[in-house]
Amino acid sequence: MTPETLQERVQTLSQTFFGRPFRHQATFNSRLKTTGGRYLLQTHHLEFNPKMADLPTFDGIIKHELVHYHLHLSGSGYRHSDQAFKQLLNQVGGARFAPRLMPPKPSRPRWTYRCLNGHVIVRQRRIQVEKYRCGQCQAHLEFIGEVRN
Structure with missing residues (x-):
């Protein structure tokens, strides 16, 4: 145009x-x-x-x-x-919002951990389970896996 x-x-x-x-x-x-x-x-x-x-x-x-x-x-x-x-x-009949030109960014992976008492912790960054403990009960953590949204 x-x-x-x-x-x-x-x-x-x-x-x-x-x-x-x-x-x-x-x-x-x-x-x-x-x-x-x-x-x-x-x-x-x-x-x-x-x-x-x-x-x-x-x-x-x-x-x-x-x-x-x-x-x-x-x-x-x-x-x-x-x-x-x-x-x-x-x-x-006008447009309320402009359409998106670029596709949305892909979601980042989330890392899931569980303590020995069953508390589930979801984080954006991966951590070393030997260095960290559960924030609620101070129990040791174990790595469960990666969760995609």
């Missing part, structure tokens, strides 16, 4: 869903990493993450930023926590 098509897309979505024109600039900002876009309060411009431009939910991201834009210009509550923002976002 080129910057010109982004500007046209924002203007058509603004006119279609809000009934008001978008009179400022919509640009791509490659420094945005985890967010889909942002509304600049001082200039009223919109910036979008270019990595999310090809996603099917990109129109929802544009609607989300347009909700900030139109509510701020009308003097209503434009923040995420404001009731006016939540209602207008539901009316136009």
Whole structure:
């Protein structure tokens, strides 16, 4: 998507869903990493993450930023926590959150130990059972195994 098509897309979505024109600039900002876009309060411009431009939910991201834009210009509550923002976002069908671009990190293994009295201890790091004892009863520990979440 080129910057010109982004500007046209924002203007058509603004006119279609809000009934008001978008009179400022919509640009791509490659420094945005985890967010889909942002509304600049001082200039009223919109910036979008270019990595999310090809996603099917990109129109929802544009609607989300347009909700900030139109509510701020009308003097209503434009923040995420404001009731006016939540209602207008539901009316136009905007995205509440930006989709994840990267897969989540794999979970780390957890190491399980049991003392002689039956207390179970789960740790993120492996320990030497000869050096450590149970924190509840001071009994010797034995290694049970690795647990994956």
